[in-house]
Amino acid sequence: MLTADVDGGTFRLRPAVRGDLPAIVRLLADDSMGAGRERQGDMEPYERAFEAIDADPRHLLVVGELAPQGAVGGPVVATFQISFLPGISRQGAWRSQVEGVRVAAGVRGQGIGGRMMQWAIEESRRRGCTLMQLTTHKSRTAAHRFYQRLGFAADHEGMKLPL
Numbered sequence: 551m552l553t554a555d556v557d558g559g560t561f562r563l564r565p566a567v568r569g570d571l572p573a574i575v576r577l578l579a580d581d582s583m584g585a586g587r588e589r590q591g592d593m594e595p596y597e598r599a600f601e602a603i604d605a606d607p608r609h610l611l612v613v614g615e616l617a618p619q620g621a622v623g624g625p626v627v628a629t630f631q632i633s634f635l636p637g638i639s640r641q642g643a644w645r646s647q648v649e650g651v652r653v654a655a656g657v658r659g660q661g662i663g664g665r666m667m668q669w670a671i672e673e674s675r676r677r678g679c680t681l682m683q684l685t686t687h688k689s690r691t692a693a694h695r696f697y698q699r700l701g702f703a704a705d706h707e708g709m710k711l712p713l
Contacts (some may be wrong), residue, residue: 565611577628583687627653631650632653
């Protein structure tokens, strides 16, 4: 998928496997918002979701490993999910939806997030998408700046309804 040299070693994106779920959940829970939403003890709901994502080629769960220079494999330090959605609007355009973007706090600032998102943008183009969308909480001002640097525009107001 992607391999890049960064300050901490070699960063590699790959499709997630079931064994990555504990690391993915740790990343999702590693902030004040995620800590209240994620439950690291009971993996069953995550496993069910993983099976659904893994079975559908329109959805990808991706992890990023950081290995010491020259080594193969390393700990999971990043993750995101990308879905490819058909639509009637915009003349039947496909769009991609990015969710759950996380980079471990200890490796932020090395360009990992930017490399992940550039890969997601290119994969979206490769699959014929004409638009990429994501949501980020209004309180995540650093994330807003990050996405704006990548060319995302906050030109819509998103809404959610907990069910």
